[in-house]
Amino acid sequence: MDVTDSSSTRRRATRAKLYEAAVTLIAEQGFSATTVDEIAERAGVAKGTVYYNFKSKTELFEELLRYGVGLLTSSLQSAADETAERGGTKVEALDAMIRAGLVFIDSYPAFTQLYVAELWRTNRAWQSTLLVVRQQAVAVVETVLREAVESGELNEEIDIPLTAAALVGMVLVAALDWQSFQRERSLDDVHAALSRLLHGRVSSR
Numbered sequence: 001m002d003v004t005d006s007s008s009t010r011r012r013a014t015r016a017k018l019y020e021a022a023v024t025l026i027a028e029q030g031f032s033a034t035t036v037d038e039i040a041e042r043a044g045v046a047k048g049t050v051y052y053n054f055k056s057k058t059e060l061f062e063e064l065l066r067y068g069v070g071l072l073t074s075s076l077q078s079a080a081d082e083t084a085e086r087g088g089t090k091v092e093a094l095d096a097m098i099r100a101g102l103v104f105i106d107s108y109p110a111f112t113q114l115y116v117a118e119l120w121r122t123n124r125a126w127q128s129t130l131l132v133v134r135q136q137a138v139a140v141v142e143t144v145l146r147e148a149v150e151s152g153e154l155n156e157e158i159d160i161p162l163t164a165a166a167l168v169g170m171v172l173v174a175a176l177d178w179q180s181f182q183r184e185r186s187l188d189d190v191h192a193a194l195s196r197l198l199h200g201r202v203s204s205r
Contacts, residue, residue: 015053017043019064027110031061062126065118068111069133075100076140090148095198097141098171099191105175106187112179116172138164170194 021042025034036057040047054060079100083093105112118130141164148154171194178190 011053014043014045014049015063015067017045018050018053018060019067022060022064023068023108023111023114026061027113031057058125062129064111065115065126065130066133068108068115069137071108072101072104073133073137073140075104076137080140080144090144090151090153091198093144094141094148094167095195097144098167098194098198099187101168101171102175102187102191102194105172105179109176109179112172112176116176138168141167167198170197 018039021039022034025038025042034057036050037047039057039060040050043050050060054063076097079096080093083089083096088096118124118126119134121127124130138161142160145154145158145160145164149156149158149160174190174194178185182190
């Protein structure tokens, strides 16, 4: 590894520590109440390190959103790709993406709480960034839905953008409810319940 690669690796590791510290603190006490000093202390770095990596607390939070939703998007895409590689159907890919979303939320509950909360605020400096990264995650689901319609697995009358947003929203809200109020349930249990909804197995007829 050359010096440039080593420096880049260290910077990514430092940023990851800052993201983790920021998301935990902001989830606990809100964005306005969280200071750069607290973020630096929680991350175990000097205050100057925060400003070396980010111009401001606002930029740090904006990049945190990009980072977190980027991880979610990658996990959804990987689930779709792995299903395709083993010859699975598009509906099976959607099911795998539901599970991937639950695994992500189980791994990053504080980030998910922040992300969902910020989706409903319109007066934030990072609103435009949030809309962009949200669309990146939803677009992965849209692509699989579109392919499912083209292959005849799903009815061509479905509204693809709205259905994709509904699936992502279903996973986010159901997982947060699970995390907050139904912790006795296993991830497999929650996935099975959402899978039944996906496959339309909730009607007795």
